[in-house]
Amino acid sequence: MKLAFVDLVFSWPPLGGAPLDLYQTMVGLQQLGHDVKLFFAADNDNWNRGEMPPGSLPFESQRLDFGLDTFTPEHLPARFREAVDAWRPDVVFVCFGFFMKPYLTKALAGYPLVSRYYAYEVACLRDYRQFWKRATCRKDFLNTPNACRRCTARALSSDIRTGQINMYAREYLATGAHRPEYYDVLVESVRAYDAIIVYNHMTKRHLAALNSNIHVIPGGVHAGEFAFTPPPQRKPGEKKIILMTGRAMDFSKGLHVVQRCGEILAQRRDDFEFWVTVEAPFVKKAPWIRPLGWHDVSELPAFYRQADICVVPSVWEEPFGMVAVEAMATGRPVCVSRVGGLQEIVTPGETGFIYDRNDAKTLAGHLETLLDQPGLRARMGEAGRRRVEQEYDWPRIMQKYYPPMLEGLVKKAKTA
Amino acid sequence: MNHTERVCVFFSIGSDFAKVVRTVRARQPHSWITAMAPPDFPMDGIAADEVVRMEVDRYRPWHVGRLRRLARQLRAGRYDRFVVLFPSVKLKMLASWSGAPQCECWGVDGRVRRLDPGFWGNFSGEIPRRLRGFRQFLDLWAQTLLRPVRKHGR
Numbered sequence: 184m185k186l187a188f189v190d191l192v193f194s195w196p197p198l199g200g201a202p203l204d205l206y207q208t209m210v211g212l213q214q215l216g217h218d219v220k221l222f223f224a225a226d227n228d229n230w231n232r233g234e235m236p237p238g239s240l241p242f243e244s245q246r247l248d249f250g251l252d253t254f255t256p257e258h259l260p261a262r263f264r265e266a267v268d269a270w271r272p273d274v275v276f277v278c279f280g281f282f283m284k285p286y287l288t289k290a291l292a293g294y295p296l297v298s299r300y301y302a303y304e305v306a307c308l309r310d311y312r313q314f315w316k317r318a319t320c321r322k323d324f325l326n327t328p329n330a331c332r333r334c335t336a337r338a339l340s341s342d343i344r345t346g347q348i349n350m351y352a353r354e355y356l357a358t359g360a361h362r363p364e365y366y367d368v369l370v371e372s373v374r375a376y377d378a379i380i381v382y383n384h385m386t387k388r389h390l391a392a393l394n395s396n397i398h399v400i401p402g403g404v405h406a407g408e409f410a411f412t413p414p415p416q417r418k419p420g421e422k423k424i425i426l427m428t429g430r431a432m433d434f435s436k437g438l439h440v441v442q443r444c445g446e447i448l449a450q451r452r453d454d455f456e457f458w459v460t461v462e463a464p465f466v467k468k469a470p471w472i473r474p475l476g477w478h479d480v481s482e483l484p485a486f487y488r489q490a491d492i493c494v495v496p497s498v499w500e501e502p503f504g505m506v507a508v509e510a511m512a513t514g515r516p517v518c519v520s521r522v523g524g525l526q527e528i529v530t531p532g533e534t535g536f537i538y539d540r541n542d543a544k545t546l547a548g549h550l551e552t553l554l555d556q557p558g559l560r561a562r563m564g565e566a567g568r569r570r571v572e573q574e575y576d577w578p579r580i581m582q583k584y585y586p587p588m589l590e591g592l593v594k595k596a597k598t599a
Numbered sequence: 600m601n602h603t604e605r606v607c608v609f610f611s612i613g614s615d616f617a618k619v620v621r622t623v624r625a626r627q628p629h630s631w632i633t634a635m636a637p638p639d640f641p642m643d644g645i646a647a648d649e650v651v652r653m654e655v656d657r658y659r660p661w662h663v664g665r666l667r668r669l670a671r672q673l674r675a676g677r678y679d680r681f682v683v684l685f686p687s688v689k690l691k692m693l694a695s696w697s698g699a700p701q702c703e704c705w706g707v708d709g710r711v712r713r714l715d716p717g718f719w720g721n722f723s724g725e726i727p728r729r730l731r732g733f734r735q736f737l738d739l740w741a742q743t744l745l746r747p748v749r750k751h752g753r
């Protein structure tokens with residue numbers, strides 16, 4: 184089958200989870216015997232969009248160049264349509280695309296279309312995160328469009344007024360996403376997809392009223408890259424390491440919960456140390472916390488191997504939770520907050536613990552249980568590894584989810 | 600490129616600073632590079648003998664005295680090239696006060712954008728950009744407040 188992937192934000196090496204997910208999906212589908220081709224936008228007036236050293240992708244790709252005058256809803260979708268038509272795919276995947284995605288979807292009508300949503304793109308125009316004033320936002324663009332438009336305008340105003348417009352704000356204006364008509368374009372685009380792929384059931388429920396063919400497909404790791412390592416053997420008196428990885432300087436990742444939890448634990452014991460991938464200025468100094476600084480993804484397996492326990496204390500509705508999967512792949516028990524897709528990764532009591540977000544006291548209780556029981560840590564670590572091999576290993580994900588979905592699309596197209 | 604060229608890379612918060620310092624070092628192997636950052640600011644992967652590290656304190660809000668001290672510190676370095684990570688007004692101002700004949704904004708992706716080392720040259724481009732921005736700002740709020748979405752809900 185010929186599968187075209189269209190992405191408007193792709194760059195390589197990846198700057199986030201979305202391009203990485205797209206890359207792994209395309210490589211996986213190619214290994215399943217499909218012809219895949221990526222059509223991506225490069226914007227010469229914007230940094231990083233479409234940046235890629237030649238020959239860095241193991242599959243066919245086509246770069247379409249745009250500038251300030253041509254990155255518009257009138258020009259861009261037509262160019263992509265032309266390029267896709269020339270390749271004649273059986274199915275088109277519309278991937279990440281900020282505000283231009285609905286227009287692109289409209290232009291690609293006629294092909295079986297699959298959309299991949301990576302966060303809460305349809306619900307939150309401000310930053311796709313539905314996270315506001317340090318809490319999950321209860322509003323969403325489909326139900327409260329005018330409140331969400333005001334919120335987005337407030338958030339982007341200062342940049343726009345000073346003329347220091349970043350890629351996101353510029354696209355917001357260029358696509359007319361601040362105009363009321365954009366609401367209809369977006370809603371119609373969600374309805375138009377033959378299938379939608381999301382990371383978690385919360386997003387599925389959110390979109391279910393507009394589209395009934397929604398697939399929850401998790402992200403994954405290559406289990407081989409995160410080799411299972413038995414838990415470190417600690418000498419008496421040696422501190423056990425509780426690791427928090429990810430973009431910890433971002434409030435939504437919950438470093439403040441770890442700090443409160445550490446204070447609670449420190450009143451009872453001193454046989455632990457939190458290692459956090461964050462710079463020193465972002466951490467309240469304490470003897471039980473060690474800021475590790477920023478680290479490249481390639482350096483993380485070494486930290487997981489040294490750790491005894493991993494925590495993912497996110498306080499926003501994390502769409503997925505790659506760091507939890509990485510920790511489980513290495514064989515570490517994980518304590519995660521009950522949010523978004525994160526809670527779907529951990530089996531409570533088997534591969535780790537789940538606690539209510541912001542509840543540092545309960546987190547401290549779970550960590551004490553794990554600190555006191557090396558046997559439990561080892562058992563949970565092994566169970567986590569098994570779960571990753573069964574559910575989150577890329578080849579397994581590709582085998583399990585994509586063939587049935589593609590067959591369904593082809594059947595539907597034939598019937599139509 | 601002169602092998603004795605003195606380059607100053609001024610920090611911005613984030614992992615990009617170390618990346619940019621590494622890129623500058625790679626492109627200018629014979630230059631004398633000073634990385635200006637606050638105490639305990641991480642410089643992962645940069646050997647101490649590759650760059651000179653100078654400490655500045657900039658985690659508190661700007662004020663005139665602090666800025667004057669910083670400008671004096673920069674001028675004392677007699678840099679040939681002053682590198683910042685963002686073309687923000689504050690950093691542009693700092694660049695023009697650094698006294699360096701060449702001021703540049705380096706991106707993580709290796710792109711280099713020249714900044715005018717002169718104070719007025721630096722800011723003359725600001726005026727049309729601000730005017731354009733203000734017009735867009737007015738349109739944004741006019742659309743948002745005066746033209747609501749009428750039919751909504753699923």
